[in-house]
Amino acid sequence: MIDIKKLRENPEPYRKSLKGRGGDQDLIDKFFALDEQWRRNIRIINELRSRRNSLSIEISQMIKRKENVETLKEEVKNINEELKVLEESQGNVENERERTVSRIPNLLNETVPVCFGDENSKFVKFSGKARVREENLEEFMKYTENAGKYEITDKTYSHIDLTDRMGLVDLDRAGKISGARFYISRNQLVKLELALINYAIDFIGQRGFSIVEPPPMINGNAIWKATDEGSFNEAVYKIEGEDLYLISTSEHPIASMLMDEIIELKELPLKVSGFSPCFRKEAGAHGKDTKGIFRVHYFKKVEQFIFCKPEDSWDYLEELLKNTEDLMESLGLPYRVINVCSGELGSLAAKKYDIEGWFPHQGKFRELASISNDTDYQARSLNIKYRSSEGNQFVHTLNGTAVATTRAMVAIMENFSTENRINIPETLIPYTGFDSITV
RNA sequence: GCGAGGAUGGCCCAGCGGUACGGCGGCAGCCUGCUAAGCUGUUUUUCCUAUGGAAAGCGUGGGUUCAAAUCCCACUCCUCGCGCCA
DSSP: OHHHHHHHHHHHHEEEEEEETTOOOOHHHHHHHHHHHHHHHHHHHHHHHHHHHHHHHHHHHHHHHTTOOHHHHHHHHHHHHHHHHHHHHHHHHHHHHHHHHHHHHHOTTSSSSSSSSGGGGGEEEEEEEEEEEEEHHHHHHHHHTTTTEEEEESOOOOHHHHHHTTTTHHHHHHHHHTTTTTTTEEEEHHHHHHHHHHHHHHHHHHTTTEEEEEEOEEEEHHHHHOOOOHHHHHHEEETSSSSSOOOOOOOHHHHHHHOEEEEEEGGGGGEEEEEEEEEOOOOOTTTTOOOOOOOOOOOEEEEEEEEGGGHHHHHHHHHHHHHHHHHHHHHTTOEEEEEEEEGGOOOSSSSSEEEEEEETTTTTEEEEEEEEOOOHHHHHHOOOOOOOOOOOOOOOOEEEEEEEHHHHHHHHHHSSSSEEEEOOOOOOHHHHSSEEEOO
């Protein structure tokens, strides 16, 4: 949530940010209309309450002196009736105002490119060496702004064929018992996934992050305060008959676990690495990536999360990016980094980097990781503060993928396979216990 | 699932119908040879005609009352027993 005091003082940055994101421009005007009404009401309500309080004190004193208090009681009753009406209407105004404010997105960082469409996001860098098919070369060069290193290949393999041939995934039976976008992982693929998780936890843990495995379900209060309407609708499954939701990322439980808390200054920054299953409806993705395990309803992820002082968050965004980049490099995966443009940012993020791996068989860059600075937006909704000499202030929160298992496994399969063999990246071998998977 | 206790400001804790006690910690100031001890003030959110005034706030939501932390009802969570259980 944004800071409504700042919005009242100076709405222009919020209008600009909203426009850059393609949001509903009327939100700001609607807020001001509701806020004026709210402020008019609260003044009247406070005056009435004040009057009632002093009457009450007077009554208690008169009772001690054994005087007759009936007329004063009558007056308080009348005030209460008046208040009941006003308070009810104020409640409605307040709810409506909250709904309006909560739809106003975070302020954009000035380095975010203002435009729409993923293809307009700003290229930051390319790393690694990609295997590129002749027919994809133009696309590869375009999306790396001619900075991409590559070798031409005519042999690429789809992860669907590979897993099929090696018996690593059973999609038919998963369909039978669960449905589309589910999979049964088998044999070495199970081990590969566990290896990736362990490897990522060690990798991030060595960089000063504590490790947390949060509950895979959290209640409505926690999830609504940790996320926004858009990602909620797209991703989140609800447990029927319970106030519980399956998490779509460990970001949400990690952020909300400190809800309504005040962190001591010396505790900051708080660096937390989270491991969890992730459940996603993929509601907005009909017909996309329907085969295999590239886009599924269930995967596992190692996440990085930082709670920090406001003045440090931009440095930590770079740190999170570097951590994930180093991790991708250590796996030997070629990738590019993009600075996601305003129109494609979620409403919490002031800035977001995506790391997109090169997938030789798909002939495309696809998202492997996403790293955001939510500044104080998420912390304000969750009411997470830190104690400082200038009074308690909201922390800044940042989150970023370390490894999302299914995507990373597909990347490994597409990048390191021959016809009958999936080669395991060298750094992972101590974790898998095998150096390749064969037919 | 059953029974019993509990939830109060950053933390601990008192109050159990009359408008939040005290302690610890934090911050500011005073004092002192000193960053120790001591003393004083302060410590949440909101509104306003703003060096001040007022409102809200005692797990959540209702109710009773002139007045609710306090009484009543419902719910949530925690602790301890008992039961069940990977």
